[in-house]
Amino acid sequence: MKRFPILAAIIAALLCAHPSAAEKLVVGWIEEISIRPGGPVLAAKVDTGADNTSIDARNITVMERDGRKFLRFRVDNRNGHTVEIEREQVGIEIVPRHDGQFEERPLVVLEICLGNECRNTLVNLADRSRLKYAMLLGRSFMLDRVVVNPSLHYTAKPRK
Amino acid sequence: MKPFLFALMTIVPIVSAIQVMASEPMKTVGLIENVRVDPGGLIFSAKLDTGADHSSVNAHAVHRFKRRGVRWVRFQLISGDGKTVSLERELVRLASIKRPGGKKQKRPVVMLTICLGNVSREVQVNLVDRSRFNYKMLIGRSFMRDALLVDPSLKFTVEPQCPQRQTE
Numbered sequence: 001m002k003r004f005p006i007l008a009a010i011i012a013a014l015l016c017a018h019p020s021a022a023e024k025l026v027v028g029w030i031e032e033i034s035i036r037p038g039g040p041v042l043a044a045k046v047d048t049g050a051d052n053t054s055i056d057a058r059n060i061t062v063m064e065r066d067g068r069k070f071l072r073f074r075v076d077n078r079n080g081h082t083v084e085i086e087r088e089q090v091g092i093e094i095v096p097r098h099d100g101q102f103e104e105r106p107l108v109v110l111e112i113c114l115g116n117e118c119r120n121t122l123v124n125l126a127d128r129s130r131l132k133y134a135m136l137l138g139r140s141f142m143l144d145r146v147v148v149n150p151s152l153h154y155t156a157k158p159r160k
Numbered sequence: 161m162k163p164f165l166f167a168l169m170t171i172v173p174i175v176s177a178i179q180v181m182a183s184e185p186m187k188t189v190g191l192i193e194n195v196r197v198d199p200g201g202l203i204f205s206a207k208l209d210t211g212a213d214h215s216s217v218n219a220h221a222v223h224r225f226k227r228r229g230v231r232w233v234r235f236q237l238i239s240g241d242g243k244t245v246s247l248e249r250e251l252v253r254l255a256s257i258k259r260p261g262g263k264k265q266k267r268p269v270v271m272l273t274i275c276l277g278n279v280s281r282e283v284q285v286n287l288v289d290r291s292r293f294n295y296k297m298l299i300g301r302s303f304m305r306d307a308l309l310v311d312p313s314l315k316f317t318v319e320p321q322c323p324q325r326q327t328e
Binding site: 150 | 309
């Protein structure tokens with residue numbers, strides 16, 4: 001925990017928040033989300049089958065500052081625009097692949113907003129270049145707050 | 161007479177559709193639910209996956225064959241508690257599966273009837289070796305459409321309660 005103070009803060013925040021079912025946000029299975037600060041908007045697949053959240057990160061460069069590791073990467077929003085994001089690396093996620101091998105993905109924290117529901121979320125940086133949506137929103141974002149209606153898409157207005 | 165018939169043919173389906181929607185509101189279920197799969201009647205603990213177009217189930221010994229010029233599949237379904245049924249179904253299609261960073265796979269797809277709570281639907285199901293996964297069945301959006309919402313914070317909220325399947 002000493003190495004990852006942001007991780008500890010997220011876990012503490014998770015333990016405090018338990019809204020009742022009636023307050024949960026109902027969204028479709030494809031939604032536009034925004035990332036704060038700066039508010040780049042991306043279409044995300046809202047996937048109850050995924051534990052965690054990933055983003056399609058290209059050209060990842062690593063920088064050391066005050067002994068801390070920062071990552072700068074580019075995200076293609078599939079709309080003809082590319083956004084650049086820079087965050088501290090807070091860990092590594094080991095992701096089992098379907099061929100039985102494992103993949104190591106760097107983890108950053110992004111504040112993701114879906115409608116008015118904003119949440120600091122651990123996000124792994126992945127190669128999603130062959131996939132239609134730049135972001136996969138997993139249960140780590142949804143837990144205790146979001147319900148998915150798989151018959152709908154694009155129901156929420158991205159918040160700036 | 162003709163306009164009257166036309167109006168009747170238009171209004172009746174619309175009214176009955178509205179009645180169905182009113183009597184069967186969309187139900188919210190959990191991430192993991194027990195479902196029954198017919199034919200065979202096996203019970204699976206299934207994961208409701210809004211990221212999947214179609215459902216998939218743990219199948220072993222999958223063999224394709226032809227019967228009177230029609231493509232069929234013979235396979236065994238194996239549930240989480242090890243119960244097995246052998247089935248033969250017509251092949252609907254071969255699905256190509258895209259994997260992030262992986263190569264394409266071809267999977268046989270057959271029609272199976274899934275019962276979750278009181279929702280019973282015959283849908284396309286991919287036959288996959290899921291023996292190394294915790295949940296031997298995934299429920300995709302084609303089963304959930306217009307009937308179910310998924311609350312990923314809940315588990316085991318309903319038991320399969322559909323009328324038993326009629327003989328074919």
